[in-house]
Amino acid sequence: MKISIDGDLCQGHSVCMAECPEVFQVTEPQDGYPVVTVLVSEPAEALREKVTMAAKYCPNNVIIIED
Ligand code: SF4
Known part of the structure; x- marks a missing residue:
């Protein structure tokens, strides 16, 4: 990802940042x-759900997100 x-x-x-502070910082x-x-920029697969939520709610x- x-x-x-x-x-x-x-x-x-x-x-x-609220959804995934491991990846996004404002x-x-x-x-x-x-x-x-x-x-x-290439987070672990374990963070996929949090990153997906961040993208969804932005x-x-x-x-x-690219695979
Ligand atoms: S616009 Fe989207 S990417 Fe930018 S800070 Fe807000 S939620 Fe994050």
């Missing part, structure tokens, strides 16, 4: 809007 994001669409809702720069970072459909 490989994770990528469309950073242009991310609005920093942090739903992804940080708020001092001079900008919060934005997601993928901590692990309001902007930012998260892309």
